Amino acid sequence: MLITSGMQKLRTSQGCNMADLKDKKLVKGRRIVFEDGVVSEGCIVIREGKIEAVHRGENAPINEEEFQEVIDAGNQVVMPGIVDSHVHVNEPGRTAWEGYETATKAAAMGGITTIVDMPLNSIPPTTTLDAFKIKMEHAQPQCYVDVAFWGGVVPGNEMELRPMINAGIAGFKCFLIHSGVDEFPHVTTEDLHAAMKQLQGTDSVLLFHAEVETSDIPDSLGSPEEYSSFLASRPPSMEYEAIKLVCNMCKTYRVPCHIVHLSAAAALPLIQEARGAGAPLTVETCHHYLNLEAATVPGKATQYKCCPPIRDARNQEILWQALGNGDIDMVVSDHSPCTPELKLLEKGDFLAAWGGIASVQFGLSLFWTGGSKRGFTLQDMVRLMCENTSKLAGLGDRKGKIRAGCDADLVIWDPEAMWKVAVPSIQHKNKITPYLDMALKGKVLKTILRGQVVYSDTEGIAQQPMGQLLLKTGGK
Ligand SMILES: [Zn+2]
Numbered sequence: 001m002l003i004t005s006g007m008q009k010l011r012t013s014q015g016c017n018m019a020d021l022k023d024k025k026l027v028k029g030r031r032i033v034f035e036d037g038v039v040s041e042g043c044i045v046i047r048e049g050k051i052e053a054v055h056r057g058e059n060a061p062i063n064e065e066e067f068q069e070v071i072d073a074g075n076q077v078v079m080p081g082i083v084d085s086h087v088h089v090n091e092p093g094r095t096a097w098e099g100y101e102t103a104t105k106a107a108a109m110g111g112i113t114t115i116v117d118m119p120l121n122s123i124p125p126t127t128t129l130d131a132f133k134i135k136m137e138h139a140q141p142q143c144y145v146d147v148a149f150w151g152g153v154v155p156g157n158e159m160e161l162r163p164m165i166n167a168g169i170a171g172f173k174c175f176l177i178h179s180g181v182d183e184f185p186h187v188t189t190e191d192l193h194a195a196m197k198q199l200q201g202t203d204s205v206l207l208f209h210a211e212v213e214t215s216d217i218p219d220s221l222g223s224p225e226e227y228s229s230f231l232a233s234r235p236p237s238m239e240y241e242a243i244k245l246v247c248n249m250c251k252t253y254r255v256p257c258h259i260v261h262l263s264a265a266a267a268l269p270l271i272q273e274a275r276g277a278g279a280p281l282t283v284e285t286c287h288h289y290l291n292l293e294a295a296t297v298p299g300k301a302t303q304y305k306c307c308p309p310i311r312d313a314r315n316q317e318i319l320w321q322a323l324g325n326g327d328i329d330m331v332v333s334d335h336s337p338c339t340p341e342l343k344l345l346e347k348g349d350f351l352a353a354w355g356g357i358a359s360v361q362f363g364l365s366l367f368w369t370g371g372s373k374r375g376f377t378l379q380d381m382v383r384l385m386c387e388n389t390s391k392l393a394g395l396g397d398r399k400g401k402i403r404a405g406c407d408a409d410l411v412i413w414d415p416e417a418m419w420k421v422a423v424p425s426i427q428h429k430n431k432i433t434p435y436l437d438m439a440l441k442g443k444v445l446k447t448i449l450r451g452q453v454v455y456s457d458t459e460g461i462a463q464q465p466m467g468q469l470l471l472k473t474g475g476k
Contacts, residue, residue, distance in 0.1 A: 023048045025451055026064060027410060029073030032056075033080070035401045037379035044078070046408040049450035053404055071453075073412045076445055079382050081113025081145075081409030083400050085389040086260060086284065086332035087360055089115075089147075092138045093123025097338045098429050103360060104144040104467055106335075106427035108455040110361040111411035111444040113145050114470065116170055116393045119152035120184035121336070127152040127184070129163040136469055143467030144454055145447075146409075148393050150207065154185050158194040162202070168471025170393040171205035173260070176212045176242045180307075180355065189245070196253040205256040205282075205392065210242035210267075211308055221351065227297035227304065230350035234309050236264035243267040247274035247281065256280040258392060261334050263289045263308040265318035268327055282392060284330045285319050287366040288357050292434060300348020304434045306334065307355040320374055323384060330388040331367055335360035337430050345432070358433045361426065366435070368415060368442035378415070394472040410448040417443035427461070 028043035034056060043060050045053040055062065064070050084107065090097040107115050117135070119126035126132050126149060139147050151164045153174040161172065174195070175186035186209075187195070199206060214237045222229040243259060247270055250257040259271070262285045274281050288306060293313045297304045304310060322328040336356025344353040359366070367381055382401075390400030398407050421435045447455040454462045 023451065024067050025069045025071070026062065026067040027071045027073065027078060027448070029078045029412070030075050031073075032078040032402065033378045033382050035403050037382075039378055044402060044408070044410070046451040049408055049452075051402065051404050051406050051408045054402055071412070071446070076412050076414050077378060078410055078412050079378060080386040080399070080401050081411050081447060081449065082111050082364060082385045083114040083116070083389040083393065083395065084112050084333050084335070084360060084363060084385075085116040085330070085393050086118065086286070086334045087115040088118045088121050088336040088356065089139075090121040092134065094121050096429075097121065098335075099142070100139045100147070101142040101144070101465070102427060102429040103335065104142070104147065104465070105461050106361040108144045108447050108449070108461055109425075109427050109444065111364045111413055111447050112360065113409035113411070113447060113449045114148065114390065114395065114399050115145060115360070116148045116150055119150050119173055120179055121181055123183060125152050125154075125181075125184045126150065127154050127157050128160045129167055132164050132167055132169060139469055142465050143469070144462060144465045145449055145467045146470050147467060148395065148470040148472070152184060153187060153191070153195045153206065155187055155191045158198045161195065161198045161204070165202050165204050168473065170395075170472050171207060172199070173207035173209070175209040176245065177209065177238070179209070192249055196249060196255050199255045200253055203256070203394070205258050207258045207260050208242070208246045210246055210259045210262070211238040212242040212245070214238050214241055224349045224351040225300045227294060227299070227301070227350055230305060231294050231309050231311070233351065234307060236266045236311070239264035239308055240267045240270065243270050247271070247279060250274060250279040250281045251277055254280060256282070259283045261286050261289070261308065262319070262328060263311055263315070265315045265322070268318070268322055272327060282329045282388070283327070284332050285323070285328050286332055286334045287359055287363055288334075288434070289319055290316060290331065291366050291370045301434070302343050302345060302348060302350055302353035303432050304357070305350055305353050305355045306336070306357045320370070323380070324376070329384070330392065331363070331384045332389060333360045333363050335428070337428055337432065339430055340432060343432055358428050358430065359435060360428060362421065362433070362435055362440065364411065364413060364444060365419070365440035365442045369440045372415070372441060395470060408448060408451040411444060412446040412448070413442055413444045415442050417441070419443050
């Protein structure tokens with residue numbers, strides 16, 4: 001990749017106004033993923049952090065000397081920066097698990113230009129307007145990519161929802177089962193009715209951790225050191241029954257609803273039926289359900305534990321098919337780290353360990369590793385990891401696409417390069433991940449946030465945090 005400086009060229013040219021060069025940059029390449037899905041040669045004009053113009057073809061009306069900087073991506077892919085709408089940062093309160101600096105550095109290195117932070121695991125959880133302000137105060141000075149925020153729906157906080165919407169929260173999340181932390185209790189159907197009434201008439205979305213307690217869990221689960229024991233403790237029926245409830249709520253109130261981290265393919269017909277009936281329902285799945293399978297999880301390897309669990313290979317193929325046919329709308333990380341002590345790595349107790357997989361940095365490569373061999377294209381990747389995730393978080397008018405007027409958030413990457421996950425390159429705080437030593441296809445070369453390079457494979461991560469906090473506007 002070549003970077004040339006227009007400033008140097010200017011020394012020999014005359015009559016140019018230096019002020020015109022300010023913050024004017026050009027990204028050009030032969031494999032740009034355009035908004036309509038076409039991958040072709042072209043260039044992107046960036047001015048003051050925004051995309052000013054997009055040109056397709058080799059004969060763009062561009063004089064490169066007019067630019068402060070020209071980034072030539074050559075034959076590498078240029079696509080919108082990834083928007084990961086499911087990341088647990090845990091700061092303040094559980095910053096030892098993960099904090100804004102480390103999470104956003106990991107995101108920058110992974111080609112992600114926006115994360116949306118989950119409302120739980122931090123203390124306080126983001127369930128009141130005051131707590132939302134505390135979150136923002138902590139995040140503000142230390143973000144290397146842009147950050148938006150989900151709020152939480154918990155029993156009795158329905159009167160906090162509209163104030164949080166007015167303050168710019170992206171939407172809300174609730175649990176239908178114990179969340180794993182006591183300060184973020186799950187809701188009952190009654191709580192949901194109260195919350196739905198507040199959300200009706202706003203354009204806010206409610207995200208559901210869709211698992212409920214069911215009666216079909218075996219009395220004896222087997223050794224806690226075996227992954228199969230944990231898998232038996234969270235059967236697909238827990239997701240199926242929860243999704244039935246979500247579909248009914250969505251159909252009744254017509255409030256946009258979203259199912260986070262779908263694992264059980266058995267629930268897909270419910271989702272199809274609800275959407276067929278006009279329910280404003282969206283669904284995500286995660287890289288770990290698409291790239292890991294239950295049968296190959298080693299004994300005591302609690303770094304693989306997450307809820308709902310990773311299921312069998314057949315289930316995984318159905319999830320990929322659902323991504324292809326549009327039944328699942330997006331792919332996210334659900335980056336949810338904790339300390340090594342809570343992962344119980346030495347004891348290897350799957351039943352007692354914290355459930356959560358750390359992977360925010362690897363999403364681009366994970367999707368491409370599994371997706372490219374199943375026929376998924378660059379266009380699919382943009383749809384599933386940029387466009388639909390930014391739309392979910394109310395950021396569709398400024399993120400997730402290469403379009404004039406949008407933020408100049410881009411990732412330049414090599415779709416042929418193979419690389420191996422190794423501890424020294426892991427940016428998230430606790431270097432625990434099931435992907436350690438895994439060979440992945442697709443390597444990020446440059447991440448550009450509002451026109452600024454925040455990561456490059458040669459220079460590393462930017463010295464200063466340049467991320468902004470993103471507040472949703474237009475809440476009714
Ligand atoms: Zn999560």
